[in-house]
Amino acid sequence: MTVLRSTHQLHLGDDVVTKRFTSWGRGEALREWRGLTLLHRFAPGIAPAPLAAALDAEPPEVSMSRIDGTPLRGTVVSRPALRALARTLSAVHRAVPGQALAAIPTGAWHARRVDTHVRSRLARRPDGPWEPVVREALAAGERWLARARLETVSGADAVHPVFGLTDGNIANYLYGGARVRLLDFEDAGRSDRAFELAEISSHLSTWVDSTFDVDFFLGLCPLTEAESARIEHLRRLNALLWLGNLLSDHGTPRRNPPGTAARQAERLLALL
Structure with missing residues (x-):
């Protein structure tokens, strides 16, 4: 597992990426989850698949599939x-x-x-x-x-x-x-x-x-x-x-x- 740090932390597994937010006052985690779920519904494959979200946690986090490229x-x-x-x-x-x-x-x-x-x-x-x-x-x-x-x-x-x-x-x-x-x-x-x-x-x-x-x-x-x-x-x-x-x-x-x-x-x- 690799951990990348910026305005959020990315925990990279073989098949799953978990994005843990270091700031969320602008609703960043909700936007992330909403974007992933919208595209998974209407344009599957263009973005990671949404897997799980803890939007009310502190810090909030979103898990998604890992994609290549x-x-x-x-x-x-x-x-x-x-x-x-x-x-x-x-x-x-x-x-x-x-x-x-x-x-x-x-x-x-x-x-x-x-x-x-x-x-x-x-x-x-x-x-x-x-x-x-x-x-x-x-x-x-x-x-x-x-x-x-x-x-x-x-x-x-x-x-x-x-x-x-x-x-x-x-x-x-x-x-x-x-x-x-x-x-x-x-x-x-x-x-x-x-x-x-x-x-x-x-x-x-x-x-x-x-x-x-x-x-x-x-x-x-x-x-x-x-x-x-x-x-x-x-x-x-x-x-x-x-x-x-x-x-x-x-x-x-x-x-x-x-x-x-x-x-x-x-x-x-x-x-x-």
């Missing part, structure tokens, strides 16, 4: 892997019927929360000894945010409700040579397709320690014109969010290579 994070993500990821996401986004989807809460992250968070952070942003490219990107982001409104990309043609992880970290996607399967549902809930695709396309994990062809990946996903515009908007918002994270005092810079904030600033400028 290599996390996409930390790899050069091949085109076959990108195709497999697109197929899996498409299957997940089609799987949960509307009535079941309407009965579950919104995911921990969603477009409105990102928008509010970014605007609040920029409004109180302290000055710092940032590199010139970081200052340029922050100024450009503020100018864009002053005229950009989420409402303009939130119409019925742009928001297609789906079940999603609401977390774009590609470490949560395991590739087994034929298909991609999902892990980590502690932020999962009701979302929308454009938000889910923007989350992955904007996540630090796609470029800090991985190679991921975002344009090729998005080209594999059937989208309406309105969804494409929403993705473009949300990629910019998420890029601003990540730059703010990297400049914050929350420890994110210590988890990434030197120069990550400057590289993120360059990516934000390219999106803008």
Whole structure:
């Protein structure tokens, strides 16, 4: 048995994984269990099978089947892997019927929360000894945010409700040579397709320690014109969010290579 530590502990057996939560104030364990059971019901095989849960325990824990595969994070993500990821996401986004989807809460992250968070952070942003490219990107982001409104990309043609992880970290996607399967549902809930695709396309994990062809990946996903515009908007918002994270005092810079904030600033400028 191996024990892995982060925001939770994973106890890995031969066939069973038990996830013991070290924080659960946001309902992480319930989200995890709900996500596993929903996909086991409507898209079996795409995620671990739910086995047992102690949601009222302290700490709460969830047990699930152990699945094979290599996390996409930390790899050069091949085109076959990108195709497999697109197929899996498409299957997940089609799987949960509307009535079941309407009965579950919104995911921990969603477009409105990102928008509010970014605007609040920029409004109180302290000055710092940032590199010139970081200052340029922050100024450009503020100018864009002053005229950009989420409402303009939130119409019925742009928001297609789906079940999603609401977390774009590609470490949560395991590739087994034929298909991609999902892990980590502690932020999962009701979302929308454009938000889910923007989350992955904007996540630090796609470029800090991985190679991921975002344009090729998005080209594999059937989208309406309105969804494409929403993705473009949300990629910019998420890029601003990540730059703010990297400049914050929350420890994110210590988890990434030197120069990550400057590289993120360059990516934000390219999106803008």
